[in-house]
Every structure is written in C-alpha cells, then in structure tokens.
Amino acid sequence: MNYLEINSSKNIILAVTGGIAAYKSAILVRRLKDYGFHVRVVMTQGAQAFITPLTFQALSGNSVHTALLDSDAEAGMGHIELARWADLVLVAPASCNTIARCAHGLADDLLSTLYLATKAPVWIAPAMNQQMWAAKSTQRNLSILKADGVHIITPDSGAQACGDVGLGRMPEPEVIAEQVHAYFQQTQNTTSLGMLAGKRVAITAGPTREAIDPVRYISNQSTGKMGFALAEACYAAGAEVTLIAGPVCLSTPYGVKRKNVVSAADMLAQSMDALETGCDIFIATAAVADYRVDDIATQKIKKIGDTLDLELVKNPDIVATIAEQAQRPFMVGFAAETQHLEDYANGKLVNKKLDMIACNDVSRKDIGFASDDNAMVVFFAKKYAMPARTLEKAPKLEIAHALVESIAQALQTQA
Numbered sequence: 001m002n003y004l005e006i007n008s009s010k011n012i013i014l015a016v017t018g019g020i021a022a023y024k025s026a027i028l029v030r031r032l033k034d035y036g037f038h039v040r041v042v043m044t045q046g047a048q049a050f051i052t053p054l055t056f057q058a059l060s061g062n063s064v065h066t067a068l069l070d071s072d073a074e075a076g077m078g079h080i081e082l083a084r085w086a087d088l089v090l091v092a093p094a095s096c097n098t099i100a101r102c103a104h105g106l107a108d109d110l111l112s113t114l115y116l117a118t119k120a121p122v123w124i125a126p127a128m129n130q131q132m133w134a135a136k137s138t139q140r141n142l143s144i145l146k147a148d149g150v151h152i153i154t155p156d157s158g159a160q161a162c163g164d165v166g167l168g169r170m171p172e173p174e175v176i177a178e179q180v181h182a183y184f185q186q187t188q189n190t191t192s193l194g195m196l197a198g199k200r201v202a203i204t205a206g207p208t209r210e211a212i213d214p215v216r217y218i219s220n221q222s223t224g225k226m227g228f229a230l231a232e233a234c235y236a237a238g239a240e241v242t243l244i245a246g247p248v249c250l251s252t253p254y255g256v257k258r259k260n261v262v263s264a265a266d267m268l269a270q271s272m273d274a275l276e277t278g279c280d281i282f283i284a285t286a287a288v289a290d291y292r293v294d295d296i297a298t299q300k301i302k303k304i305g306d307t308l309d310l311e312l313v314k315n316p317d318i319v320a321t322i323a324e325q326a327q328r329p330f331m332v333g334f335a336a337e338t339q340h341l342e343d344y345a346n347g348k349l350v351n352k353k354l355d356m357i358a359c360n361d362v363s364r365k366d367i368g369f370a371s372d373d374n375a376m377v378v379f380f381a382k383k384y385a386m387p388a389r390t391l392e393k394a395p396k397l398e399i400a401h402a403l404v405e406s407i408a409q410a411l412q413t414q415a
C-alpha cells in the first residue's frame with residue numbers, strides 16, 4: 001500500500017482556536033490534503049475573529065463546524081458525529097484558553113465537547129506569547145493533558161507576532177503535516193514497519209556549541225534535520241527512540257524522547273546515560289565540535305587587541321567512546337566530506353569501530369546541511385559482507401527510512 005492509499009482512508013479534524021497563528025492553519029489544511037487526508041475544520045468563536053470559516057470551507061472542501069448546537073447535524077449532535085468520524089483530532093493553533101478548558105473537562109462549546117466525546121488520538125499545537133507559554137498555569141494544564149494522553153507538539157522558538165522572542169510559535173504547517181503523515185505511516189503497512197520493533201535507539205543530532213565566554217561560542221552549520229528525520233523513521237519502524245539534540249529549532253517528532261544538550265561534553269554525558277539505560281543502536285548524526293576552548297572566560301572578552309588567541313583543546317570523540325564500551329550497541333556513523341568520500345568513510349568505519357557509515361558530499365550545494373534533501377553512500381563493516389548502498393537524492397525522511405532498512409538488514413545478518 002502506498003502512502004496516498006493509507007492516508008486517503010484517514011479523517012482528520014483540524015480544530016482552530018483564537019490565536020494569531022490561525023492564519024497558518026489555512027496552509028495546514030492544504031498540506032494535510034496534499035498528503036491525501038480528509039480534513040474537516042472546527043473553529044472556536046475566538047478563531048473566527050482571526051480567519052473566516054469561508055477560507056477553511058474553500059480549502060478543505062467541507063463545510064466548517066462552529067456551533068455546538070447544530071440543527072443541521074444528524075439528530076442535532078454534530079459533536080458526536082465529528083467525534084466518531086475522526087481518526088485524529090489536531091488542535092492547531094491551541095490557545096491558552098482552549099488548553100485550560102480541555103484540561104479541566106469543560107464542555108460548553110463544540111471543540112471542548114468534541115474533545116471529551118472522541119476516542120481518536122488528540123494532538124495539540126500550542127501557540128502563544130512566550131510569557132503565556134511559560135505561565136505556571138499553562139504548563140500545569142499541559143501536564144494534565146499530557147497525562148491524559150494528548151500529544152503535545154512542542155512550539156518553536158523565535159520572533160513572535162507580538163514582538164517578543166521566545167518559545168510559543170506554532171511550528172510550520174509543513175512540519176505538522178509531516179508528523180501527522182509519519183504517525184499514520186507508522187501504524188500502517190509501510191516497508192520499514194516493525195523492522196526495529198523492540199529495539200532501543202539513541203540518536204545524536206544537530207551541532208554542539210562550545211562557549212568562548214558568557215555570550216560567544218564556536219559552532220557549525222548543522223541543522224539537525226537528518227537526525228530528526230532518522231528519529232521519526234526509527235520510531236515509525238517500531239523502535240523506542242531517544243534523540244539527543246544540540247541547539248536546533250526543530251519540533252520533536254511524534255513518540256520520540258528528546259534530550260536537549262549544548263556542548264560536546266553534555267552530548268557525551270547524555271549518550272553515556274542512554275547507553276546505561278539500554279541502547280541497541282546508536283546513530284551519530286550530530287556535527288560535534290572537534291575542539292573546545294580550553295579556558296572559557298567568565299566575563300565577556302573585550303575588543304582590545306588586533307588579534308585574539310584562543311587555545312583550543314580536543315573534544316571527546318563521542319562515537320569512539322561509545323564504541324569502546326563493553327555493552328557496545330550497533331554503531332552508525334555519519335561522515336560529511338568535501339572530497340575523497342569513499343576513502344574517508346572507510347577509514348572512519350575502521351578507526352571508530354563502526355558497523356555502518358552513511359557518507360554525504362557536503363560540497364554539493366543541493367543537499368546536506370540546511371537542505372531538506374540528502375544523497376548518501378552507505379558502507380558496512382566487513383563482517384556484514386554487505387555491498388555499499390547508494391541512496392540517490394531524496395527528502396531526508398525518505399533517506400532516513402532507507403537507512404533504517406539498511407540497519408535492520410545488517411542486524412539480520414548477525415541474528
């Protein structure tokens with residue numbers, strides 16, 4: 001079954017509440033429909049002050065539901081019909097008010113009543129001013145919802161419509177739609193389904209930041225997209241996934257446990273922790289800084305001389321350290337090279353005692369770091385007797401699924 005066949009049997013209720021991010025929900029309808037889902041839209045009264053039902057009617061191709069007391073619905077019970085129709089209820093944006101109301105079981109408008117009446121999974125994408133997000137009551141209400149089984153899509157950080165900067169932005173519609181898509185693929189018959197069932201996977205992703213002084217740091221251009229795509233693909237393949245993420249602006253994929261880190265030392269500590277907790281597969285996609293500043297200044301360094309000397313010392317090699325442990329997991333490394341790809345990749349495979357290495361050519365402008373696409377050549381340790389596999393340019397999530405297949409195949413040869 002291809003993904004369009006799977007998605008075209010799925011019904012999504014997109015519930016829109018009264019937040020400034022409501023404009024993004026119009027694009028979200030489009031993206032969900034691009035993936036083949038059936039979409040019906042529910043709007044709170046607050047939402048209708050930001051965007052009209054007509055927009056959603058035109059985009060979804062269905063009439064929009066705004067009232068609890070709906071005499072047009074069968075037996076006047078629109079909320080029950082909608083609750084039964086849905087395979088997923090996605091509240092995006094989810095306002096502070098709606099979060100509070102759902103957390104406390106109110107049922108005095110269509111959305112809150114639908115929330116109580118549905119058996120479908122409920123996902124919410126909170127979107128609000130950073131102070132409202134940080135408010136104790138909001139965090140308390142979110143913990144209630146989480147404990148009740150609601151999946152919370154972590155908001156992005158950045159500039160907000162109100163002029164503040166911080167956490168609380170609704171992730172881009174493309175990102176949310178992709179997560180919904182991945183969720184349904186994971187529950188259906190896709191090629192990598194079940195391939196990593198029962199496996200515990202730890203993935204490092206993104207850059208590390210090595211402090212120079214309290215305001216400056218050394219880092220690199222890694223965006224973490226490949227690692228996040230792999231986390232999504234591993235989860236979809238049935239694994240329990242821990243994602244050890246450097247500082248990146250990406251939402252946590254559905255079902256994945258995320259640990260945020262800053263420096264290489266933090267990343268190593270969390271990686272060792274994952275190993276101690278139990279890890280069958282370790283995937284190192286992070287672009288870990290090779291060096292850090294030896295003596296981090298405690299005060300901001302002043303612009304005095306024409307030159308500034310920084311003494312750098314080597315950072316711990318996370319992959320090599322993990323590979324040396326007695327409880328060594330299946331090790332997957334990544335190599336971003338600008339030349340002699342195969343030689344460097346094979347060298348790293350042997351030197352770092354890896355089982356598999358995925359190598360990409362970062363000199364190509366159309367793939368790699370900030371791109372949504374990637375292309376790779378995968379090499380395996382000799383004992384697997386597996387030929388190198390070339391993965392042609394494709395979206396990172398597709399590449400991630402292919403890498404999951406390769407990992408599963410290599411593990412199979414040792415079983």
Ligand SMILES: Cc1cc2nc3c(=O)[nH]c(=O)nc-3n(C[C@H](O)[C@H](O)[C@H](O)COP(=O)(O)O)c2cc1C
Nearest residue numbers: 017018019020044046047095096097098127128129
């Ligand atoms: C211009 C404006 C922007 C707003 N943006 C947000 C927002 O982004 N997030 C939020 O939680 N509330 C926001 N609010 C407040 C909500 O609209 C308000 O709490 C409302 O009662 C939400 O109702 P609802 O949850 O039923 O849609 C905003 C209000 C105004 C006037």
